[in-house]
Amino acid sequence: MPETVADAIERAGSPVALLRNAQARPTIFPVTPEFTNWRSEQLSWRTSVALLDQSHHMTDLFISGPDALRLLTDTGVNSFANFEVDRAKQFIAVNHEGYLIGDAILFHLDEDSFDLVGWFMVLDWVQFVGEKGDYDVAFERDANSLMRDPGVPPKLYRYELQGPNALALMAELTGAPVPPTRFFHMARFTIDGLDVRSLRHGMAGQPGFELFGPWAEGSRVREAIIAAGREFGLVLVGAKAYSSANLESAWVPSPLPAIFTGEAMAEYLRWLPAARAGSLAGSFASDDIEDHYLTPYDLGYGRSVSFDHEFIGRAALERHAAGPLRTKVTLVWNPEDVASAQRSLYEPGTPAKYIDLPKARYGVYQVDRVLAGGADVGISHDVGYITGEQVFVSLASVDADHAEPGTEVVVVWGENPNSAKPAVEPHRQVEIRATVFPAPYSSFARENYRKN
Structure with a gap:
């Protein structure tokens, strides 16, 4: 029988120990890396x-049957009023405690027929709830090409x-x-x-x-x-450029799913294959996995939350909505500090963590500390370079007091101690200055995303 996430956590000693040293590679797109450059x-x-x-x-989870919409309504924070055939929406799910499990794109293909498309984190949760609950639904999973049978x-x-x-x-x-x-x-x-x-x-x-x-x-x-x-x-x-596109639209593709603690999660972790646990990277290194959890508001999904129906985690999410809330922002990293970290590869001593381009993540879930005055004020997620703006940026969730554009913060880059993940080499942590900007960074993207 394949190892489950529950088995893997017991073997590792804790969720953080498992994810910190997971041998899973960072998420890759299995297509041609570059056609030109x-x-x-x-x-x-x-x-x-x-x-x-x-x-x-991406993985497709096809959901069909007379209770398909009821299942999606019970697990999604979105409103499903007037969700007709030939419509789509960004589907967002939280756990019983109101913390984010993940998001995906939901296509309403036909009467009682839907396709939930995206990373597998939220798809797994919806399928688990559907299989364990009283729902007349059928599932057909088409895994991504890395997980599909050869x-x-x-x-x-x-x-x-x-x-x-x-x-x-x-x-x-x-x-x-x-x-x-x-x-x-x-x-x-x-x-x-x-x-x-x-x-x-x-x-x-x-x-x-x-x-x-x-x-x-x-x-x-x-x-x-x-x-x-x-x-x-x-x-x-190709895959390199495509993997960085989210930096321009300010979408965080793989926040750590809040599945490792809380109501109903013990059974879920015994159901979930260990191969889909993911890996945790970055300078934020709490031993308490719950310190890594996010709410939908941390990632700017507040406009999608609707309390017009009952759903898993609703009461808890209403408490989160009352605040205090973090704000999703773009952090523009200081060019001199980025260059200094890159230059350390050519200098004596232990270098800074390697900064890849155009995307610098080295785990499935990238979580780096954001400091102001030496105190933690948020976390930094995806990191990379935007050619059209000639900036190196990260998407971040920061306290409201530090979300004003122009605010100066510091991102801690690298792990201490170094983990055993395949993409982690011996390195030292460095501090990189950054400036807060809106998310998306481009004013054109902010003003025209939904218009177009």
């Missing part, structure tokens, strides 16, 4: 049109078109002007004679379309996109 590919969704392949790095293709292709030329390219592909479609609404198009479903959304404030359909038709759709895209400056985007 990640800098030019990053720029493409701002200046022309980018084609990004989402088919391999030789088995994905069920769906999923391509993303983003950038100022996306609308014109879609018109060329479909042979007609693109009809107005509201943000996170779906539509159907015909591309090269094939029926293609599309989700309307945006990235970094630019117009975008997420196209999906049966895997067997994916290569034909992709070839049609590439052929039509030549006159619009289409750029193929």
